[in-house]
Amino acid sequence: MKTADVERALLDCCLDIDGEQVVSAVRRLGLGPTHFTDALAQETWGYVVACADEDVPINRATVRAKAAAMGNPTWKADDLRTSPYGDDWIGASPEDMARTVIKEGRAKEMVNRMRAAKRDLDSMRSVEAVAGELTRYLMTLVISESRGVPISVAEEIESHVDGILTGRDAGMGVKVGFPEIDADLTAGGFKRGELVVLSGVPGACKSLIAQCWLDNHALEFGGHGVFISAELSRAEIHDRRLNRLARIDTKRLRAIREKPDELVPAERQLLEEAAQVISSMTGAVYVDDTAGPTVDEIEAKVRALVARDPKVDMLVIDYAGRVEGGEGREERLRLGRISRRIANLTKELRLATILLVQPNQKAVEGRESKRLERRDLAESSEYERDAHWVGLIHNPAVYDPKAPAKLEIVWAKARGVAPNKTTWLVPDLKYMTITSQGRDRVLQRRQGEVGEA
Known part of the structure; x- marks a missing residue:
């Protein structure tokens, strides 16, 4: 599950929760379409913001109507449940998607996205009203996966010394040409x-x-x-x-x-x-x-x-x-x-x-x-x-x-x-x-x- 998948899943959740809550969250945003990396997510978020600007409760029907009014009658909310990478996860539960994130070793990247969303979307208080069960599950389960717990020195010291002796860590400095x-x-x-x-x-x-x-x-x-x-x-x-x-x-x-x-x-x-x-x-x-x-x-x-x-x-x-x-x-x-x-x-x-x-x-x-x-x-x-x-x-x-x-x-x-x-x-x-x-x-x-x- 890649970044675009998570962006689509977040927006899919937005369309399934209380529309007025989403409108309230959008008004507190510093987030625009360009904050997303996926083209469909950018497009969808543009319709969401347009609805919020007109005080229209946000759900699948209102966003679809706004997309048509803005010249895209072919937009469908179900497209958010397909992956741009060819995988189809329609019907997958938030828990299943979170486990996929962890299994593929992409936890840290996804949590970075979640933290960025949390700060932008809801004044650093709670992202639950915007992202629904997917984000709640990721924030509670995946943070420990990415940040980890303190690691024993004994477990790391041999690898650390090996990196020094073999030159594995050489060239890791950020050089500026002077x-x-x-x-x-x-x-x-x-x-x-x-x-x-x-x-x-x-x-x-x-x-x-x-x-x-x-x-x-x-x-x-x-x-x-x-x-x-x-x-x-x-x-x-x-x-x-x-x-x-x-x-x-x-x-x-x-x-x-x-x-x-x-x-x-x-x-x-x-x-x-x-x-x-x-x-x-x-x-x-x-x-x-x-x-x-x-x-x-x-x-x-x-x-x-x-x-x-x-x-x-x-x-x-x-x-x-x-x-x-x-x-x-x-x-x-x-x-x-x-x-x-x-x-x-x-x-x-x-x-x-x-x-x-x-x-x-x-x-x-x-x-x-x-x-x-x-x-x-x-x-x-x-x-x-x-x-x-x-x-x-x-x-x-x-x-x-x-x-x-x-x-x-x-x-x-x-x-x-x-x-x-x-x-x-x-x-x-x-x-x-x-x-x-x-x-x-x-x-x-x-x-x-x-x-x-």
């Missing part, structure tokens, strides 16, 4: 399950650093990751990639966008080659640019993506201050709840998460030294507590345009190494990239294919 980070700092990349907080004032190149790390992870190491940007649009993110890979500077790319007829053949070739490099890379980068995402939305989207692409091991959130949600009258308490949710998501899905955080800019501006200090994260101190790594970025050019192009990252909190270790990187804002001592290893691999525009 020797200063991958080798000198982390000895093999950030570990899956680690939360990395990067903080810097506006202009410190936080977003650019994170994007280059993620792109390097995909382009150089075949990694899979997701960039959730509440700050930049998808177009801006894509332009940065083209600036870097096509070696067309930011000003020129903007001019081409405004007057494409002025594009010269050499530039066209560079852009086409850059697009080919990105489209043919062995890794994968996903982008979400939803404005003001809630922490519930981030959790649901990341869980759904990991269920669809289990190779995803890196998450970038740009930036924490734009994430909505979290309860608490004080900003510090609200951020603390968001921080814990992101830290728990990181650990549970075994991701290396890069979380961008704004410092207290007034405190920095009010003193002579503009280098960040740990105390500058006062409002964001909860992020520092939950993080495995805290990098404080200083870009002298923010305060002195004549300063040399050099970024300093002081690791105020670092796992396994002495704190306050410093990493130096070089920004190249003409081509919107961050380099290692002026060298871009991704471009070096393509030397001879990409030159100066």
Whole structure:
């Protein structure tokens, strides 16, 4: 039983319970059709939401009528009881379906979907009114299957040592394409399950650093990751990639966008080659640019993506201050709840998460030294507590345009190494990239294919 099967089963349950309860639940949603992965589930949920918007009780008859009114007279509720993978489980009980999930070893993935649904569908209280017996059975039975109980060290230690001695666990680190980070700092990349907080004032190149790390992870190491940007649009993110890979500077790319007829053949070739490099890379980068995402939305989207692409091991959130949600009258308490949710998501899905955080800019501006200090994260101190790594970025050019192009990252909190270790990187804002001592290893691999525009 795969993800699409469970989505169909959930919606099938929705149509069998009290229609007014479903309407009430839908009104509290942050869930839209795109939260589902299966095409039929997306389509059905669109009809369910349309019914709820008109205060129409939701059941098989009303949803069928709404589907017809929206131009799909062939939609049938019974289709939800067939699998897109060819199996037919009409008449199967929720208990039978739950046992199938466990038997096939898909319990953890399914529970991740259930938890995402629970948070989105019913304000984190109870999913029973929406998912019926299927979800109730899964939530009580399968959670123990996926999370497990504490395991004896004696049962695991031999396998753990074997993984070290045989090299089975080699290459498990999430590398970002900079020797200063991958080798000198982390000895093999950030570990899956680690939360990395990067903080810097506006202009410190936080977003650019994170994007280059993620792109390097995909382009150089075949990694899979997701960039959730509440700050930049998808177009801006894509332009940065083209600036870097096509070696067309930011000003020129903007001019081409405004007057494409002025594009010269050499530039066209560079852009086409850059697009080919990105489209043919062995890794994968996903982008979400939803404005003001809630922490519930981030959790649901990341869980759904990991269920669809289990190779995803890196998450970038740009930036924490734009994430909505979290309860608490004080900003510090609200951020603390968001921080814990992101830290728990990181650990549970075994991701290396890069979380961008704004410092207290007034405190920095009010003193002579503009280098960040740990105390500058006062409002964001909860992020520092939950993080495995805290990098404080200083870009002298923010305060002195004549300063040399050099970024300093002081690791105020670092796992396994002495704190306050410093990493130096070089920004190249003409081509919107961050380099290692002026060298871009991704471009070096393509030397001879990409030159100066």
